[in-house]
Amino acid sequence: MKxxxxxxxxxxxxxxxxxxxxxxxxxxxxxxxxxxxxxxxxNQYDFILLDLGLPDKDGLHVLQEAKKCCPGASxxxxxxxxxxxxxxxxxxxxxxDYLPKPFSLLELQSRMHAISRRKSGLKDSLVALGDFTVxxxxxxxxxxxxxxxxxxxxxxxLNYMLLHKNRPLTRSQLSEHIWGNFSDDDYDSNFIxxxxxxxxxxxxxxxxxEWLQTIxxxxxxxxx
Amino acid sequence: xKLFTKLTLFITLSKMAIVVLFVLLLPLLVNRxxxxxxxxxxxxxxxxxxxxxxxxxxxxxxxxxDSYGSYTMLKEEYISLEPDSTGAVRDTxxxxxxxxxxxxxxxxxxxxxxxxxxxxxxLEVGKTTSTISQYNRPLQRVALYVLIVLxxxxxxxxxxxxxxxxxxxxxxxxxxxxxxxxxxxxxxPPVKTSTSDFQYLDQSLLALMGKIKEAFDKEREFTxxxxxxxxxxxxxxxxxxxxxxxxxxxxxxLQQKLTGMMKTLNRLKKIVxxxxxxxxxxxxxxxxxxxxxxxxxxxxxxxELEHRATSRDLQVTIAIPDDVVIDNMNHDLxxxxxxxxxxxxxxxxxxxxxxxxxxxxxxxxxxxxxxxxGVGIPPEEIDTIFNRFKKANRIEGEGYGLGLSxxxxxxxxxxxRIDVQSTAGKGTVFSVVFP
Numbered sequence: 001m002k003x004x005x006x007x008x009x010x011x012x013x014x015x016x017x018x019x020x021x022x023x024x025x026x027x028x029x030x031x032x033x034x035x036x037x038x039x040x041x042x043n044q045y046d047f048i049l050l051d052l053g054l055p056d057k058d059g060l061h062v063l064q065e066a067k068k069c070c071p072g073a074s075x076x077x078x079x080x081x082x083x084x085x086x087x088x089x090x091x092x093x094x095x096x097d098y099l100p101k102p103f104s105l106l107e108l109q110s111r112m113h114a115i116s117r118r119k120s121g122l123k124d125s126l127v128a129l130g131d132f133t134v135x136x137x138x139x140x141x142x143x144x145x146x147x148x149x150x151x152x153x154x155x156x157x158l159n160y161m162l163l164h165k166n167r168p169l170t171r172s173q174l175s176e177h178i179w180g181n182f183s184d185d186d187y188d189s190n191f192i193x194x195x196x197x198x199x200x201x202x203x204x205x206x207x208x209x210e211w212l213q214t215i216x217x218x219x220x221x222x223x224x
Numbered sequence: 225x226k227l228f229t230k231l232t233l234f235i236t237l238s239k240m241a242i243v244v245l246f247v248l249l250l251p252l253l254v255n256r257x258x259x260x261x262x263x264x265x266x267x268x269x270x271x272x273x274x275x276x277x278x279x280x281x282x283x284x285x286x287x288x289x290d291s292y293g294s295y296t297m298l299k300e301e302y303i304s305l306e307p308d309s310t311g312a313v314r315d316t317x318x319x320x321x322x323x324x325x326x327x328x329x330x331x332x333x334x335x336x337x338x339x340x341x342x343x344x345x346x347l348e349v350g351k352t353t354s355t356i357s358q359y360n361r362p363l364q365r366v367a368l369y370v371l372i373v374l375x376x377x378x379x380x381x382x383x384x385x386x387x388x389x390x391x392x393x394x395x396x397x398x399x400x401x402x403x404x405x406x407x408x409x410x411x412x413p414p415v416k417t418s419t420s421d422f423q424y425l426d427q428s429l430l431a432l433m434g435k436i437k438e439a440f441d442k443e444r445e446f447t448x449x450x451x452x453x454x455x456x457x458x459x460x461x462x463x464x465x466x467x468x469x470x471x472x473x474x475x476x477x478l479q480q481k482l483t484g485m486m487k488t489l490n491r492l493k494k495i496v497x498x499x500x501x502x503x504x505x506x507x508x509x510x511x512x513x514x515x516x517x518x519x520x521x522x523x524x525x526x527x528e529l530e531h532r533a534t535s536r537d538l539q540v541t542i543a544i545p546d547d548v549v550i551d552n553m554n555h556d557l558x559x560x561x562x563x564x565x566x567x568x569x570x571x572x573x574x575x576x577x578x579x580x581x582x583x584x585x586x587x588x589x590x591x592x593x594x595x596x597x598g599v600g601i602p603p604e605e606i607d608t609i610f611n612r613f614k615k616a617n618r619i620e621g622e623g624y625g626l627g628l629s630x631x632x633x634x635x636x637x638x639x640x641r642i643d644v645q646s647t648a649g650k651g652t653v654f655s656v657v658f659p
Contacts, residue, residue: 015460015464104462
């Protein structure tokens with residue numbers, strides 16, 4: 001998967017690149033709109049991550065032109081402005097998703113993942129997880145074809161960890177994904193523990209779930 | 225009391241006082257004028273008589289007799305001429321009784337003694353007092369009527385003029401002081417008046433309002449810019465920490481430190497998010513066009529917060545009728561408002577306490593009350609709880625001081641009133657009064 005990151009803040013662009021490279025994305029960086037547009041003409045990208053606050057051109061305008069030259073790419077808008085209007089305009093112009101800064105790289109990856117899944121149809125909607133199977137399109141976890149009843153939040157949690165499998169996730173990262181801006185470390189990190197305990201209890205009733213690991217002092221990870 | 229009322233009262237009362245004074249003085253004045261005029265008349269008549277005697281000779285009148293007397297038919301006036309043996313010089317005017325043709329009448333009498341051919345005579349010219357005062361009454365009445373009509377006319381003219389002159393003041397008070405709500409939106413045109421005092425007042429008020437607006441705008445702009453500017457560095461920091469965590473997966477100690485850093489960063493992020501939200505509310509960036517079903521809204525809020533309430537073993541009771549529907553609101557902001565209030569009710573409650581959410585109607589207005597059994601707010605702190613970064617210092621390290629500021633901003637934005645009743649140690653009731 002080829003990704004173009006158009007972001008004038010160099011260190012932010014570099015962090016995104018470093019993170020995505022580990023997830024086996026190939027990244028190109030552009031620090032101005034002009035640079036970005038040149039790269040779009042020369043290369044084919046699967047993803048274009050576009051900052052709206054570029055110094056040389058209005059980001060929405062860049063998006064409009066980019067949609068014409070590379071209609072095959074998926075676009076995610078990044079902005080520090082966070083205005084609802086920008087978001088609506090961006091999505092109207094054909095952006096696939098929108099991430100307000102500051103965002104978590106995990107969240108970025110999960111959005112990118114969701115977009116590719118959406119675009120590629122439902123081919124890979126079944127994922128094996130130990131003795132279990134996760135049906136991403138039905139949002140359910142199955143054991144030998146039988147659905148195990150998880151609550152909405154419990155499934156969200158499991159799904160997020162599965163996406164970032166083999167990587168320790170902190171309680172705050174998990175709670176931010178579940179409760180968004182409303183998350184509150186003082187409270188919700190404890191509740192992540194409660195959720196994980198429930199998930200374990202429900203799963204181990206069918207089969208052992210050793211792949212769901214607790215990382216002491218940090219959080220949890222799915223190891224497969 | 226309003227200035228116009230005061231002036232009206234003063235004008236009316238002062239004119240009434242003048243009327244009363246006039247009514248009291250009028251008889252005295254009229255009597256005095258009448259008697260002065262009578263005296264003058266009597267003297268003129270005396271002069272005429274003396275002139276006639278001088279030209280015709282006294283015998284022409286005495287006709288050999290000792291004395292002369294003449295009176296008009298109704299005995300209103302008389303003239304008498306008598307020889308005076310005493311020879312005393314007299315020239316007086318007095319009121320006394322005289323017997324004329326069998327009638328005793330009160331006369332104003334002028335007595336004048338004079339000598340004629342070595343003989344002394346006394347001349348008396350008299351006028352009945354009843355004729356003197358006969359015009360007094362009608363005169364007084366007419367004068368009074370005329371006065372009353374004139375006074376009423378002047379009062380009317382005064383009031384009309386006062387009203388006209390004071391009208392700009394009323395406009396200033398109405399448009400600048402009563403009907404303005406902070407923040408002032410557009411620049412109002414100056415009030416039309418030719419009174420320089422009012423012009424000065426109006427200009428000063430406009431200038432003052434302009435200054436307040438300017439200061440407020442600056443603060444608003446600063447909050448907005450500062451929070452936007454902070455977003456990018458926070459973003460970089462967060463992503464750097466995230467990458468570090470992946471890189472240092474094997475180093476458990478480093479991982480824990482990074483987790484701690486992430487927590488602090490989250491706190492910073494939350495503060496900036498809250499400031500940004502407040503500045504966006506203050507910049508009118510939310511549409512107020514939603515119709516909100518309060519019961520459903522509270523249920524949504526509770527769904528988000530239930531786990532927190534459960535973890536503290538709190539009993540939450542919601543008693544809201546289905547028909548609590550509020551128009552012209554922003555759904556998301558209202559959600560945030562109730563979220564923050566209920567979250568506080570959970571946060572500051574005691575373990576195993578209760579939260580009661582009720583709605584009642586007062587007149588045409590709905591009030592939603594959120595009652596907790598928590599630590600309460602001391603009376604001296606109630607006024608400041610809505611201030612930014614003011615946090616209750618009872619519970620160490622809790623709260624970021626912006627939750628209630630957001631509530632306040634959202635409430636102001638929707639014309640909602642928030643009442644707080646609290647008993648320290650027993651609990652707090654936040655009442656949300658919808659417009």
